[in-house]
Amino acid sequence: IGTLYVVATPIGNLGDISERALATLRTADVIACEDTRHTRHLLDHFGIRVPTFALHQHNEREAAAKLIALLAEGKRVALVSDAGTPGISDPGARAVAAVRAAGHRIVPLPGPSAASVALSAAGLADERFLFAGFLSAKVGARGTAIMELAAVPAALVFYEAPHRIEETVADLAARLEPMRTLVIARELTKQFEQIAVMPLTEGPAWLAADDNHRRGEFVLIVSGPPPREGLDAESERVLKALLAELP
Numbered sequence: 001i002g003t004l005y006v007v008a009t010p011i012g013n014l015g016d017i018s019e020r021a022l023a024t025l026r027t028a029d030v031i032a033c034e035d036t037r038h039t040r041h042l043l044d045h046f047g048i049r050v051p052t053f054a055l056h057q058h059n060e061r062e063a064a065a066k067l068i069a070l071l072a073e074g075k076r077v078a079l080v081s082d083a084g085t086p087g088i089s090d091p092g093a094r095a096v097a098a099v100r101a102a103g104h105r106i107v108p109l110p111g112p113s114a115a116s117v118a119l120s121a122a123g124l125a126d127e128r129f130l131f132a133g134f135l136s137a138k139v140g141a142r143g144t145a146i147m148e149l150a151a152v153p154a155a156l157v158f159y160e161a162p163h164r165i166e167e168t169v170a171d172l173a174a175r176l177e178p179m180r181t182l183v184i185a186r187e188l189t190k191q192f193e194q195i196a197v198m199p200l201t202e203g204p205a206w207l208a209a210d211d212n213h214r215r216g217e218f219v220l221i222v223s224g225p226p227p228r229e230g231l232d233a234e235s236e237r238v239l240k241a242l243l244a245e246l247p
């Protein structure tokens, strides 16, 4: 059986690549990439000359078959996405499932993911978070998704592109409990990194205040909802009595 190495790569600062990732990419026979030109920059930077092929959302099925054929030939194969961790708002999941189903081993190499990087600097009290990825570009679907998330007792983590950041923040501010905290983390690990923390209702004004605030790549985090009112003593007594009756 072969091994597919799923390798996380930097989200901006190339210094964040791990020693293990470098060693694995250097010794691979072939690297499956979301975008071969994009990954070529990374490989060139580290002087790695390994053949690549494309595995993206539009060819993941055929590319997975190619991965399986290479593994069956005994080749060392690595999988990377453009940035961060494959499979997190990036292709990879289908290929991983197909490779595993074909009887091969999957070995993940941990590294950056914009969500965990943003969470590490958010300083929120929530013990739980829900990774929601990208919200829909369609207004109706986005509104419905936000309303579904509104009562989830966890911080909510979103990815967003610069051309939709204002709409999304406005929608979050309009639909979620106003006392929640918003973290806008942009350009993480890059030159213009900025991590701004504010009441959710102030998000739209913060974005409007400076053109730079709307540039680059974004992670949005909204702290969890305020705790729900507890049951009154009588309801609690009844609930306990009823629970005791259950088989």
Ligand code: SAM
Pocket (backbone or CB within 6 Å): 011, 012, 081, 083, 084, 085, 086, 087, 088, 089, 090, 112, 113, 114, 115, 158, 159, 160, 161, 185, 186, 187, 188, 189, 190, 217, 218, 219
């Ligand atoms: N697989 C990646 C990961 O593990 O984070 C995510 C890929 S997804 C296609 C790209 C999105 O991740 C961007 O639109 C942005 O929301 C977020 N992102 C990636 N790099 C970022 C960075 N340096 N700063 C802030 N957000 C980033």
